Amino acid sequence: MEEIVGTHAIKYPQEADKAVVLLVDDNEDILDFISDDLEEKYHVLQARNGVEALKVLEHEIVQLIISDVMMPEMDGFEFCAKIKSTLEFSHIPVILLTAKNSLQSKIEGLELGADVYVEKPFSPAFLQVQISSLIKNRNKIKEYFSSSPLLHIKSIAYSKADEVFLEKLQDTINKNISNQSLDVEHLAEKMNMSRPTLYRKIKSISNLSPNELINLARLKKAAAYLNEGLLKIYEISEIVGYSSQSHFGRNFAKQFGMSPTDYLHSKTAEKKKP
Structure with missing residues (x-):
């Protein structure tokens, strides 16, 4: 569904629509692999780096972001920090994907506001569970707020x-x-x-x-x-x-x-x- 607000077209999913997931990775094979695995349950948008992803977010309402860490122009850490410090996007859960498996790398990602940190190589089923859990928990909170008078x-x-x-x-x-x-x-x-x-x-x-x-x-x-x-x-x-x-x-x-x-x-x- 699309609504014209001012001079901008704002796109947002109706209740029956699939949740929108933004996938950010500079590796075309990874983009295709994850997209193919997710597209049955979610509407998947793609971006090749953080800069491109921010442009996507200007026109799309996204329920969750999955981002690689190692990318050109703007890496995943910088992108995550930008998302979590920008009022318009700060509510969007972020899953970081990385081949870096050091504890310091995990701590850095979580300190920047990442909601989940997934190491490569990862199980597609594990990633699916993380996505589903984050989106369902957010939706439950929203529904509880709407139905609770006080x-x-x-x-x-x-x-x-x-x-x-x-x-x-x-x-x-x-x-x-x-x-x-x-x-x-x-x-x-x-x-x-x-x-x-x-x-x-x-x-x-x-x-x-x-x-x-x-x-x-x-x-x-x-x-x-x-x-x-x-x-x-x-x-x-x-x-x-x-x-x-x-x-x-x-x-x-x-x-x-x-x-x-x-x-x-x-x-x-x-x-x-x-």
Whole structure:
């Protein structure tokens, strides 16, 4: 699926689509070998070095990166450090592949933020397990965040940079939460980010579009108010930016599996327990 954001075409996978894996290696045979092994389960993109890979990331939303260490122009260590220090990409898990099997080499890769370090020669089955585990764990965290009314957005952070970004994003939404017209345009302006950059970051880190995330933030703020038990439901729906209580109720039930009234009753019952 592709969406035009500003002057850029942002590509991102739908739920039913394969996860996108970026494979970075200057060896054509290795690229083909790993791609052939992965393409049944994943959509595989290729790059010959770190510089080329960064250009790919400017236009593609990627769920995981597999990179060789020894490459021209920009090696795997430098590339990994760039990924983990760049806000737009810092959430993407990185698997480093290398023939270097020294402990110091492993430590260097992990210190630069690599999520997994795989030595060459490696078993394709072992690499498949590492990829699957990283992607599944990330998706579970995202799903748990979306379905848990009181879970803070920073629970989906994968780095300190992500945590700082998400806290600023949450604060920005909260300050403007009663504004019914709050959308990605307003959010990008208030976050001092370009719309394509903000869109790509939010979509990648949460599996949600900015507008979906704004709506989820409204519902989570409403859940917090309901948990406090001090305001009426119609008051809460207005405070968090809904035009009508019925619309708010439908969205709340769809997101969390119960109506605002039922949620309020459940929280009240919990507080009464000895």
